[in-house]
Amino acid sequence: MCCDKGTEEAGPELLAGVSLPAAVLHEAPLAHNLTWMQRFAEAHGARLAPHGKTTMTPALFRRQLEAGAWGITLATAPQCRAAFVHGVTRLLMANQLVGEANMAIVADLLEAGADFYCVVDGAENVRQLGRFFAARRLELQVLIELGVPGGRCGCRDAAQVEALVAAIAEEPALRLVGIEGYEGMIAGGDEVAAVRAYGERLVATVRMLRASGVLESEAPIVTASGSKWFDLIAEAFDEAELREHYTPVLRPGCYVVHDHKLYAGAMADVKARHPHLQDELRPALEVFAHVQSLPEPGLAVIALGKRDIGHEPDLPLPLRLHPLVSQPAAATTPVDISAWRTTHIMDQHVFLAIPQDAEIAVGDVIAFGTSHPCLTFDKWRRLLLVDEDLRVKENLATCF
Known part of the structure; x- marks a missing residue:
């Protein structure tokens, strides 16, 4: 049997029922981007x-x-x-x-x-x-x-x-x-x-x-x-x-899912050139992965690597921590960790610099963004379309 990453193993709940890491498309921003760029072209x-x-x-x-x-x-x-x-x-x-x-x-x-x-x-x-x-x-x-x-x-x-x-x-x-x-x-x-x-x-x-x-x-x-x-x-x-x-x-091409840095910056420039332009593109692609190890203070190793997420021109961008283990009562309330920093990426591991007092545990889930989405898509045979509650709505196959 082929090694299919990001498959539903125990149900449609992304954080509990899917084998992570998984590449995820968020339904609402995806739909927004499709409409936004079509209207822009037609205008x-x-x-x-x-x-x-x-x-x-x-x-x-x-x-x-x-x-x-x-x-x-x-x-x-x-x-x-x-x-x-x-x-x-x-x-x-x-x-x-x-x-x-x-x-x-x-x-x-x-x-x-x-x-x-x-x-x-x-x-x-x-x-x-x-x-x-x-x-x-x-x-x-x-x-x-x-x-x-x-x-x-x-x-x-x-x-x-x-x-x-x-x-x-x-x-x-x-x-x-x-x-x-x-x-x-x-x-x-x-x-x-x-x-x-x-x-x-x-x-x-x-x-x-x-x-x-x-x-x-x-x-x-x-x-x-x-x-x-x-x-x-x-x-x-x-x-x-x-x-x-x-x-x-x-x-x-990238507009359909946008990103969190390279094209986010380009979008800001577009808005600056056209201050009356209504709304803007929104990031829709993220990759979710487990915290794998906390081997020393200030370092978290994440079960995610070059085989799962693009790392050019920028390393993966930590966005949110879903505290399934460290704060299980608050697991549905993600924590903003955009101030944390990815320092290194290997085939299957990401090194994340974290605060000394960070509330984090092995088994928690982190959502990462990308800078330029192309080289994330080609690492996946399927992506998961999820709603705002992180329930899987559809499996989207790729043809690389």
Whole structure:
């Protein structure tokens, strides 16, 4: 039998009936975030294609689509296949499609009826795609990726874009339908101004391509946005002409569960830039684990480790102590321990610096938050959706 962490062993009560550690999604903030980001995108005249690589959780894809998402963004061909198998028909692969095995996966998806898009940034990849999909007698929709100097993938300048347009025109199996970008690699100097300029560059480029007649779409796609600068990209896309003649698409992924530090700080910056913005995203993902050992004063060792929770860019963040043993009469009243500090993490252990007089016992439960949620999701075959009373409402399977 496989080792399934976080399973219900003795009932739906998280603190008593579940094998800990367990990755937990809180129902209320999850529902809030789904609605909040969908409304934000729509208010700016944009569609929402959440980045599914964050969670790779089909039940969350379904909730995002039901909330109004235009499609789901993925990073790899196998991720696209997993999403399609679970009912996602519009797939935006914000990445280059490289390698014949991966091309074959996408060809199968197209033959099965998927509305699929990927990005290109080089002539050789264009030629490879053209040959493969022509041989399969299929058309592949592609977006030119616009990069930034020193960044990740993508054309660096207008000359590269022009050369790529010419290369795509030589491949009858490829349809150029828009522009894609990722602003998350912009760093240093006045980042806000640089991101705004990048958004304007995306819009100017897609307009130029549409005016030149090379785009094979009545409503060309212009898409960008991670989870940090989504407001600035939305500003660039929020124009009447884009709403009417283009398909602006935002692609944040982490918003669905948010976090307790990295994106919490980014959300504070969004609010500072837009002081009249109503409400904000709320953290929905936590990992619960037992206090395992109290080997010396000032130190608690928690039964949680790198195999259970992300630890980059910050170590796990202690949030609340559920005193099941140290104060059993108050077990339903969690204690705020956000002032405590994680000092070290190993494969299966977290070292927690605690006050000398802390009321804590082996068997108590601690809820930890994360800074950047992506690398917590991929450590779990299932996550538990819980209500405000920490009762398990649903098991959510992942597809990593």
